[in-house]
Amino acid sequence: MANRFVFDFDEPTAGGRDLLGGKGIGLAEMTHMGVPVPAGFTITTDACRAYMDEGDLPDGLEREVDEHVARLEERTGKRFGSSDDPLLVSVRSGAAVSMPGMMDTILNLGLNDAAAEGLAARTDNARFAYDSYRRLIQMFGEVVDGIDAHRFESALSSLKGGRQDTDLTPEELRGLVETFKDIYRQETGSHFPADARDQLLRAVRAVFSSWDNPRAQVYRRAHGIPDVLGTAVNVVQMVFGNKGDRSGTGVAFTRDPSTGSSGLYGEFLADAQGEDVVAGIRTPQPIEAMRDSLPNAFGQLVQTMRRLEEHYRDMQDVEFTVEDERLYLLQTRSAKRTAAAALKAAVSMVEEGLITREEAVTRIDPAQLDQLLHPMIDPTATVEPAAKGLNASPGAASGGIVFDADTAVERARSGPVVLVRWETTPDDIHGMIAAEGILTVHGGMTSHAAVVARGMGKPCVAGCEELSLGDGTATIGGQELREGDVITIDGGTGRVFVGRVPLVPPRINDDFETVLVWADDQRRLKVRANADNPEDAARSREFGAQGIGLCRTEHMFFGDERLPVVQEMILADSERGRRSALDRLLPFQQSDFEGIFEAMAGLPVTIRLLDPPLHEFLPAEDEATDEKMRSRIRALRESNPMLGTRGCRVGLMFPEIYEMQIRAIARAARAVHERGGEPPLVEVMHPLVGFREELARLRELTESVWAEEAPELDHLVGTMIEVPRAALRADEISEVADFFSFGTNDLTQMTLAFSRDDAEGKFLTRYLEDGVLERNPFEVLDVEGVGDLMRIAVERGRGAKPNLKLGICGEHGGEPRSIAFCHDLGLDYVSCSPFRVPLARLAAAQAALKEAGSGSYVAAGG
Ligand code: PEP
Ligand code: MG
DSSP states (O other): OTTOOEEETTSOOOSHHHHHHHHHHHHHHHHHHTOOOOOEEEEOHHHHHHHHHHSSOOTTHHHHHHHHHHHHHHHHTOEETOSSSEEOEEEEEEESSOOTTTSOEEEEETOOHHHHHHHHHHHTOHHHHHHHHHHHHHHHHHHHHOOOHHHHHHHHHHHHTTSOGGGOOHHHHHHHHHHHHHHHHHHHSSOOOOOHHHHHHHHHHHHHHHTTSHHHHHHHHHHTOOTTSOEEEEEEEOOOSOSSTTOEEEEEEEEOTTTOOEEEEEEEEETOOTTHHHHTSSOOEETTHHHHHSHHHHHHHHHHHHHHHHHHTSOEEEEEEEETTEEEEEEEEEOOOOHHHHHHHHHHHHHTTSSOHHHHHHTSOGGGGGGGGSOEEOTTSOOOOSEEOEEEEOSEEEEEEESSHHHHHHHHTTSOEEEEESSOOGGGHHHHHHSSEEEESSOOTTSHHHHHHHHHTOOEEEOOTTOEEOSSEEEETTEEEETTOEEEEETTTTEEEESOOOEEOOOOOHHHHHHHHHHHHHOOSEEEEEOSSHHHHHHHHHTTOOSEEEEEGGGGGOSTTTHHHHHHHHHOSSHHHHHHHHHHHHHHHHHHHHHHHHHHTTSEEEEEOOOSOGGGGSOOGGGOSSHHHHHHHHHHOOSOGGGSSOTHHHHHHOHHHHHHHHHHHHHHHHHHHHTTOOOOEEEEEEOSOOSHHHHHHHHHHHHHHHHHHOTTSOEEEEEEEOSHHHHHTHHHHHTTOSEEEEOHHHHHHHHHTOOTTTHIIIIIHHHHHTTSSSSOTTTSOOTTTHHHHHHHHHHHHHHHOTTOEEEEOSGGGGSHHHHHHHHHHTOSEEEEOGGGHHHHHHHHHHHHHHHTTOOOOOTTOO
């Protein structure tokens, strides 16, 4: 049927996740499986998009909602708006991509004074009826009318006066309802709406609008979720966890979301409703506690979770409610999990026969692997934690303390910060993004801070009750700390330290290694590393690099012993003077190359000759010590140094510099070979070439030096493709090149005319905020523009020379989406920083599996 906006959970699901949202599709699928789910219906994302376009609910939607409410009444035998036995519903947001806590939910819609009275009489439980009613007024007031939550919370806490919310008497709750209605009237100037239909339609509008609230926008930007998707809305019959001891609510995972270990994991709160668990109203119990208090519901939960994992063939997390010992599931989705948990779960599921190795490879989000590649606290350091909380999201982080999200953003510009909060709320999202790590006093493993930090791969220690917060101070272990004081947190163990603690680089564990080996079986792209010294080279091999794709030799020109000689070379008036300095640099370069060749033991090593403009090796003019230096600095000054005398232009102006470098490379290769080492496969790479003639001349220089120094050793000569002209004239350039390596940092800079050094600080951040651009092109390859130039270069280059070797060594070589593009383009390899090598291995495998039709997997959607 055209233009249909509403589907019952038990109707055939048309349109899937994109249309029904993650929550809607989960509820529909569970309904079809016969899992106990309350009745209800989903209003589609189409309706949300129409609402955003038109500014109001689209034509026909109200009528459809009425029809589906009528069906719900028939099904439940209750009437919406009735004062005798009222049907109550919740309205829950649910986008196609999971955005935990970003949008809004309202519970208990359908209550008013008379209905609350009726509900109290029907259930013989006035406490429950008025507790539900006060929650409705509060949530409705906050979500629909934007009333500050503190208005309601402070009324509630002054009534409690230190008691638990469950200790309030029915009379007190009835009084609280009156107080809340007064607050509502004061804040909005009108009475709380008593009409159930009116409540429902206003709630639907508010949830649609919440798609565009600032925190949801920030979250989408951080996770690369398009703004146009919109959210679905689920209208669900209420089931009540706040009916007393035989009721409750909780969240559960089919496996431990921190470690991936098998076995039910989660938290449960007796006599509570919906959001209480996440909001940290009372500290929840571990799920195991349900085994004694509610054995039947617990048994049913265990069995249902097993079924769900088998059905989805993936780790699930669910929200559930128990009403008078009856279990209901309110949501299921692929569980948000740490990278370690994702790997362990994937490996176990292969062992259990639940999924194949190929599927296991597609189940891991490559970007998330970064988490495991975070520094850890040095296990050999003797350090005493000042406090301990929950190990909510792994990795260690040090930074200055900040107490609110805005300050986190502000101070993060000048150094790492750790965000310290009583607990986080969705409004803190920008601060969480800016911080290196998050520490909260309150809240469990499923609290907002824990869930969001795990999703972002940020270290987080939650529920650190030993920490107390004052006005602009934090006290840990008897020490009072202020904003800016440094602490270290270890999200893997929950420890908190005062000051900076030594960190060590991460290691790849067995599960990680297993998945990577499976990935290696699938991928076609080779993965190399960008490394400039033997340590990085050795580390990159540990991570599985198959060679070095970029060794930037200018890094070898710095260092106390070398820089003065480099400066002497730059200041020399004659070629003779330059050669004399270069002769002294040569042994340094040679020994660096020997170290790298030895570490790479016969694998290919691409060495790029000097690239930056020479002024980068001289001090600023006002720091220069003598007049000669100052005048040289002035002579080298250029208005656009990035478009100036750099790259191969330096090599052609001062051939003796490149000659020394080539000689050092050839001698190093020979020395390693003569010592019995595997001869390296050396690839000499010339930067910033735009014309065939540039490379032709430099090739001649390379060959003649090589013939003098190491005639018996193989080598290749090639160029970076980082000037648009080089991409366009790739056919003729390939005549004198054995390989191309795309330098997409410069190619992006030159294609977009965005300065690599300035754009982010000047206009690019604003472009991203305003949505002029969806992604930072220095992070994620601009496939349409820069990518098209690459495609032209590949076609023209390989057209002229079919065996031309092709790679990428710009930053994009370590970014999953860009890697997928490089796979599609038919490159031979990607090269990235050593820590990104594992991620690139996985991303390359996923690209190959996608091409083979194994599809892509949306991790943790819901
Ligand atoms: C590039 O431009 O992409 C590149 C790898 O070179 P560099 O970053 O050293 O300019
Ligand atoms: Mg470059």
